[in-house]
Amino acid sequence: MLTQKFTYNPLERVNIKGSRHYQTPDGQPLPSVTTVLDALKDKTALFEWRKRVGNEEADRIMRLAAGIGTQVHLHLEKHILEEDRPGGSNLIHQMAESYQKLLLNKVYQM
Template sequence: MPFNINLLPHHHAKAVREYGKQYYVDAKGDRFPSVTTILNATKPQEDRDALFNWRNRVGVEEANRISGAASRRGTSTHKHIQRYLLGEDISCPDAAKPYWESLQSVLQDINEVRLVEGSVFHYDLTYAGRVDCVASYKGVPCVLDWKTADKPKGSAERLHDAPIQLAAYCGAVNQFYQEYGIQLNHAGVVVAVPGMQAEVFWFDPDKMMVYWQQWQKRIAEFWQRRGASKNDAN
């Protein structure tokens, strides 16, 4: 195995869906909205408009086909990365091979794997999520998020809310595993693209602080909207 595996205790929380929103249930039975649910509910209007216009432009059927294919390839690639990082020696599914080959330049710089597909909770800010990977990349402890794409993103702006999502995961990992001395302030989005080396968008502590502040605003907006909805219902 080319890297060390030093896993933190793994928590696989139950995921439940309600009215299109995803929640994670902890060991006590308490339920918390997922990071993606909060981000989707507070998505900027220009992002909503862009998605709506894209679906109209390509047609609903084609949009569903593209989204479905992207979801399947992403799931297949994630599962193979997960098995690899846990030390399992298995062959790569054909659907994931182009993306797996793209990731090789990144995987060789990974060491000290601490968490793979683990559920985390932030009890102070009341949210939860499932983290792709906590490990050291080029010697720096961080949270990593794996993504697949048919063509390069080119810039962090085209990642949309992914950096904010990573800041949320960093905060939750730091609180959830604080008794183990975990304190992460670096993160990376790794985009696997067929026929080329994966793109790595790396975020240092200064950038992560900016995204963390944005995340806190999105949480506040989410609960404010929830409160308004309840008041309207009453």
């Protein structure tokens, strides 16, 4: 488990031009990790994939992937907070367990 925990004040989440940011206590908006990564990547392959599978199927797959990501994130957050993890599919539990092992082996050793 975590040997040292830090207390962070909750940050207000705000949208700026359609991108997620977090408002710091001094009023500065900071972009989310997803917003930064989205701005850095080349989207050519994504556009080609969307063309190949069609908009409806691409939207369905993206919603599914986003939902899985949200659930895995929630499982990891509960693990770090030492709270009971929520229910979910076997895939969600397997992914969360994999990330949990990665955290234990890499992050906690820092």
